[in-house]
Amino acid sequence: KMSEANGAPKKGVLERLKEGVVVGDGGFVFALEKRGYVKAGPWTPEATVEHPEAVRQLHREFVRAGADVCQTFTFYASDDKLENRGNYANKTHTGSKINQAACDIAKEVADEGGCLVAGGISQTPTYLSGKGKEAVQAEFRKQIKIFVANDVDFLLAEYYEHVEEVEWAIEVLKETGKPVAANMCIGPEGDMHGVSAGECAVRMARAGADIVGINCHFDPFVCLEGMRKMKAALDKADLHPYLMVQPLAYMTPDASKQGFIDLPEFPFALEPRVCSRWEIQKFAREAYELGIRYIGGCCGFEPYHIRAVSEELSKERGGFMPEGSQKHDQWGLGLRLHTKPWVRARARREYWENLKPASGRPFCPSCSKPDNWGVTAGDDMLKQKTEATTEEEIKQLAAKMRDTVS
Amino acid sequence: KMSEANGAPKKGVLERLKEGVVVGDGGFVFALEKRGYVKAGPWTPEATVEHPEAVRQLHREFVRAGADVCQTFTFYASDDKLENRGNYANKTHTGSKINQAACDIAKEVADEGGCLVAGGISQTPTYLSGKGKEAVQAEFRKQIKIFVANDVDFLLAEYYEHVEEVEWAIEVLKETGKPVAANMCIGPEGDMHGVSAGECAVRMARAGADIVGINCHFDPFVCLEGMRKMKAALDKADLHPYLMVQPLAYMTPDASKQGFIDLPEFPFALEPRVCSRWEIQKFAREAYELGIRYIGGCCGFEPYHIRAVSEELSKERGGFMPEGSQKHDQWGLGLRLHTKPWVRARARREYWENLKPASGRPFCPSCSKPDNWGVTAGDDMLKQKTEATTEEEIKQLAAKMRDTVS
Amino acid sequence: KMSEANGAPKKGVLERLKEGVVVGDGGFVFALEKRGYVKAGPWTPEATVEHPEAVRQLHREFVRAGADVCQTFTFYASDDKLENRGNYANKTHTGSKINQAACDIAKEVADEGGCLVAGGISQTPTYLSGKGKEAVQAEFRKQIKIFVANDVDFLLAEYYEHVEEVEWAIEVLKETGKPVAANMCIGPEGDMHGVSAGECAVRMARAGADIVGINCHFDPFVCLEGMRKMKAALDKADLHPYLMVQPLAYMTPDASKQGFIDLPEFPFALEPRVCSRWEIQKFAREAYELGIRYIGGCCGFEPYHIRAVSEELSKERGGFMPEGSQKHDQWGLGLRLHTKPWVRARARREYWENLKPASGRPFCPSCSKPDNWGVTAGDDMLKQKTEATTEEEIKQLAAKMRDTVS
Amino acid sequence: KMSEANGAPKKGVLERLKEGVVVGDGGFVFALEKRGYVKAGPWTPEATVEHPEAVRQLHREFVRAGADVCQTFTFYASDDKLENRGNYANKTHTGSKINQAACDIAKEVADEGGCLVAGGISQTPTYLSGKGKEAVQAEFRKQIKIFVANDVDFLLAEYYEHVEEVEWAIEVLKETGKPVAANMCIGPEGDMHGVSAGECAVRMARAGADIVGINCHFDPFVCLEGMRKMKAALDKADLHPYLMVQPLAYMTPDASKQGFIDLPEFPFALEPRVCSRWEIQKFAREAYELGIRYIGGCCGFEPYHIRAVSEELSKERGGFMPEGSQKHDQWGLGLRLHTKPWVRARARREYWENLKPASGRPFCPSCSKPDNWGVTAGDDMLKQKTEATTEEEIKQLAAKMRDTVS
């Protein structure tokens, strides 16, 4: 790794990107939901206060897998989000407590492994409800204040569907003087206001982001399609931020513009779409060849997926192999130790690279048609509410779903 | 739960089975492989010594999900297995150290949650190499000695492909005086010596097992087919052990007699087959209705899968809901708190129960043809070796694979 | 071919079977439905009277494809069938007219190609309604009388779901003194009264059938599974009729005991399941290796499918290649004449033998669950009616379908 | 129909299009290949001379299905095509004989049904080999001369991959003074020289085509995507030819720019992709709503597919129902006459409209990746040859295929 565990000061993120690859960590929200610490629906990170040991262990697994970064587990931890629609986490644990605890844990594990700490903010209900720049930036500042107080190594604005909101975010983040990374959760078709992926990249770069890219909502390969467009537009505008990508570890060739959330399987039946480690290695190689130097994962990425990124780009990282690879031979070679000979015969790169894995579900299709209600920022349906959605509301929404189905 | 955290003595496993349902824990080997602590191939549990914190955290997640049992992480931890085929774990950490550490961790977490500790043994290379009853039982005794010394609550012989070997195991386990559970990793077609599933059950019961069943190798529903046969044969022979099942959390409708190991995707491309929480709920309900009272999971079962078992059978467990369900509303109701309305519309049982999840892989089939080399105990190919399989051997095996493909 | 177009008398079917392979013709009912001459639902053959030119052309195409036999197009042409449920064909054209016309056409084309004429009868509504042996045999005799009057070469009782009914049929057919072939439309699981496939074969042989086998309801490979059981039982009982198989040209791995009729796609959405010529060649080879010597097709078999049977077994037929093969090079070699090079590159056996053809329908599954109402002979629902099913009845049936869906 | 069988003169194609819908006929090449009269590879129509009865019968089936047009079976019947690459049909039967016979048969059947006769020409090897306008138009004229001599009702230039060639074709066709229809075998991505679909339409219209559209190469719905672009461009350029579409009856969502020929399954394993009658009805409705008034089919379209078009647009055709519909109740109602009740329950529009038909092939994927060699007009590989491709050439092409596979 490009850091010294003791003594010499840690290299910053921009320095590391200049010298080589930065491997990001994975998807905390989904991983912790499966472990029982995050509630699907609100997706908020009060686990940093309620079960720090679980958050810590997951950070450790990502570092063990070769991640260079510990992102603070602060996704959706803006006050407005914590209060949204009946999730009273903000009353149980204040936003500041949650964010502070996240910083503590991230720093503790980052120090163990010579990693960087990234303070992360994301899109807000306040923006979606049309409350305006000041209100939105005020939400951002609450979290940023804590990140600065904890002297995180850099800042990350991720998961934005509207370039305008991420511009506002970058503006506030830049005030800190720290390196700023900005990712939008968009695909090749651009953002929710019709701004192309390329134009979004240019605007993020012009707003001052040092690192620009895409995260979440789409599978690794669809995200790379989006990144190709971003890179082309940046090159054309003669802008040269570092490129970053942290896709889903779910295959979504059938997603429409708004990504996996519109797929009927979101969020509780995405299992068949989970990527294998070989698909992630393929993604990592293509990302690198595209010129992307910050490569990590979002929802669905488990530690072994990050390990796959590390292993694929080991040479590019000066031969570095993460600790987790002590328990993982390359390309299935670990199978040579298996009891049964027909499994030992699979201990070959050629085998796993070319395998087309069956789904095991002959009564299910391979693709779905996304739901398509086409509403976005400002629409009545999206106005922020604090009271829980009632049963009557659910019935109405179900009826609308039936009417909308093609 | 049917236990008192402080004061009154824990109810034993047989008592709990008499009164209601016992929920087992999940698949440590595969879960820890994905977290970076177990090496695929040997699949051995030296993590109990190398990274006890990771093993502990996983135990906690299963308990949090409602598991009544902490199985000691001692799968494949017989001395002969630890030495097999180039895995030198037995030299690095002795078998006894690994087993002892497993007991420590299991006990610690079990005590936190009023759970039972099960000491587990499994099939050995010694048996497969035809070394005979004495040698095989000697291997078992090494592990059992430690379990007895640690006063585990009951003993479990799991993952046996030959009923003869599990009979020998039960014999030794019975010597301890503790309750004995026995599971074979077989499906509806019976064991590897041609003994039917029903006959296997009868033999396990006659050997003295208090709890009889199936684990691993097949998906939940195929395992239940096997359990139906076991139950029918036991009823016919007027034998009444408790029934137990701990299947894979991978769908395997295309597996042949030897189970998922023969599927081309084993072990590194099983991702599409991962069960959803709804499929596990369906499984738990069918298992219960079949009369099975010990219901848990094996490879592929993550904490949220065990939580699904607990939630499905909450009524049957006196209304008990595990802690993990504080972060999980039933049947997707948690989605009523989501920002986007078309996702809130999915907050209904009817929706998730009937959804046929797409695989997201249109270029892949839904089923595979298993490899079929048809060898078993005693065959030359399976004789135990301590030296690592050479590259030349892999080439020969690959050639044999090509010739064997239909 | 084993016949002389002029001069020497045609060899009979038993003689041809003794010397080699007899290739049957294909599925008239389904082929003519697609051409616009048969109505799906009643599936009756009044086209022999209404459009003899269409029936003649199809016969010619099968002979051109190498068929040795012209089966009279008399499927479902018993009087009771022609009157069943609102199909007034029996009033418009009498049963005898339809059968006679069928004989005329078959004989005309058979004579052109030195082929045999087979007079065919099939199961009756009279049997299903429980009217008894005498009534059922009376129906058979009406058709047989015409076949005898036209001196067909042999007789075929095909498409029986109950072995009892086909025994009654064989009895009557034997009275003619002509060779008798008997096929049941059953699969490996046996007939609708629970008689095993093997037992059915034995009973057909003991009733006096010279040729015994299976037709319709299942795909080529499932039919061969059934034939394996038939052959084993016949061998065991030391009975040696010739074996015959005429399967669907639709893939039905998901069919249940009653075959493709229960599949949700029957009969108007079976298109994805149509077999390719390569699948039929594979089937023909496996059928031959199983010892079957009369190999043809039923529903779904178009002329090119029969040509595939002929081409696969050309050597076994003394090098005979049908006329249709003048327009068909073996194994795709005809592609070597194609304009585009990447298509010429597919002119290889290896290519087509190993191709796994994509369905082109990513939103559809690969398997279906059959409807399963489980009723058969005698049940009220099946009693013969002459009045058309009313709209009210359809509504009731639809409701029952909804209730029955698992 | 809009014609009088006796007496009053037949209405011309333009008049019929003005008044309503013209239903085209189906795919002769593929249908006759399956019947044994056309050789796959060269795909030439010498059957008009060798087996006119088969060609006649197919014409009759399409007319019976409601087709308003009998296209002369002259696809690929230019002299250069007949000589191409080892197909010596031009020596066996001259191009003029083949074309004349085609006219005879088409006229005979058209007169029976009051239909129109269309003389058809298609793209030539001469163009692909870069021989220039004069040589290409000379080829066209040879066929056109015969069409004019036979006084066909209108002329159709179909199956062109390069707009330049079809412009040359239209130019020659216009000389005759007869109505001219022009179709390109392109999809939404445009022609093989990079000209957009919209621009192609505009150029065809400006060249003087009265009817403009798309045929072949893509499935019904992909063709309609192409037609949407054509219509938009024509509207924008204020051009108003009639619109025409004759797609494949094979589903090709996975085809790339060059259409189904590049799919690995072309041409011998397309069976799973065959459209059902319901898919064709859906297509016909969408085509009509798009403003297309000449709706027929190309490769894969069998008579029942054309009947589906006729039935869907019966109202729009003044309530006309073709003769073939005497053997076909709407939307599966014919099933109400079926013996088994669970099949009668499917006699409903709602059922068939919403069914997602399973492929019956769980070991096959739903999509394929097209071969992609990317060569077109003028490339060495495509130069016309008269000698058959040698075995050595096939080996080289196979090797290139292996190298090219991604």
Ligand SMILES: [Zn+2]
């Ligand atoms: Zn995400």
Ligand SMILES: [Zn+2]
């Ligand atoms: Zn397991």
Ligand SMILES: [Zn+2]
């Ligand atoms: Zn049939």
Ligand SMILES: [Zn+2]
């Ligand atoms: Zn075509």
